[in-house]
Amino acid sequence: MTDLNEKASRAFTYSCYHSRNRSGEQFIPEHVFSYQIAGTLTVQDGNQTWTFREGDFRLVRRNHLLKFLKEPPVGGEFKSVSVFLDQKTLRNFSMEYNYKAEKSTNSEAIISLKSNPLFSNFLNSLGPYQTLNEPGNENLLNLKLREAILILLQTNPELQSVLFDFSVPGKIDLEAFMLQNFHFNVELKRFAYLTGRSLATFKRDFEKIFHLSPSRWLQQRRLQEAHYLIKEKGKAPSEVYLDLGFEDLSHFSFAFKKMFGVAPTKMLLA
Structure with missing residues (x-):
């Protein structure tokens, strides 16, 4: 039996799986900034496959269907941490700092991000904040989310066109x-x-x-x-x-x- 230990708040999720592989599928309603701490994550959207290993960073884009396979390392645990960037937070940020989406040619479900000390330091700083969903922590939660957005924009300015695209899917084939x-x-x-x-x-x-x-x-x-x-x-x-x-x-x-x-x-x- 898979030992599942998942500690989640409204915006931050820590995942830890023991011994066995775990697979599943999801509809992604919000952008997700994630770091692979240990183990391997394989994701596919029916058209493309991505594999993330220890030390990898990624931005999963909203409004996509994905299948995933989580594989713990030999004798260890699968571990990852994720930050969920909800639309309300992003809209408020865009209005405050006057960020607007420009036309983007990148429509991939997942964007692989190059390792950066700012990423590592930020995600490591989330450890003490696993109870941010408790009443009274709203201001601190919003500050950490804004920090994540600022870091993503500073390291990858092109993400402006992804994070601040608030359009809904158009009619397609x-x-x-x-x-x-x-x-x-x-x-x-x-x-x-x-x-x-x-x-x-x-x-x-x-x-x-x-x-x-x-x-x-x-x-x-x-x-x-x-x-x-x-x-x-x-x-x-x-x-x-x-x-x-x-x-x-x-x-x-x-x-x-x-x-x-x-x-x-x-x-x-x-």
């Missing part, structure tokens, strides 16, 4: 987006938001394109991909069901047999 992101297990309202649509418009546009409801199409598309991975690539059902957006192996096996007439384990042995 729904078919291309869904074919790339069908394996993410998120609510339909997230898919709708990321394609620049209301939930009702998303459902209407979706059925015009795919001639199925989103829920039915997602299950069929995930099962088709599972069939390919098991039959053609020789992968075990236990290896693929989580990666394809299924939460439970027994539910996956039941749906697979219903669609293809054979249990996934038997197809692997065929």
Whole structure:
């Protein structure tokens, strides 16, 4: 059993995992400035893969879907610290210092940051502030967040166009987006938001394109991909069901047999 010890406040998160790898997926609603203390973090967005090791810094951009794998070092623990830069804080900062986003050509989900003593000193200073979520600490919390923003801008001025871009996702090619992101297990309202649509418009546009409801199409598309991975690539059902957006192996096996007439384990042995 994985020993999980995660200490979080509204803006700062310390993660520590023992012994086993841990995988999962997330919708990223806010920018996240992170430091890899120990172990390895592998992240992919369906199009690109990033690997971060001890001593690496990164800025994860908001409004992205990501899958991750956290691997502790041999005989050690996976450790990281993250600072969440919420939109309210960034808006207030931009108004106070007159920062505005300029057009940026960088649309990657994660920006790797070169090591800098300012980063290390700041993140090391967060140790005593693990209880900033408690009442009465709001002013101190805001100061530490502003400090993080100032350091990021001083070391990487081009981040102005990332941090102060407050636009919402525009309407994009729904078919291309869904074919790339069908394996993410998120609510339909997230898919709708990321394609620049209301939930009702998303459902209407979706059925015009795919001639199925989103829920039915997602299950069929995930099962088709599972069939390919098991039959053609020789992968075990236990290896693929989580990666394809299924939460439970027994539910996956039941749906697979219903669609293809054979249990996934038997197809692997065929």
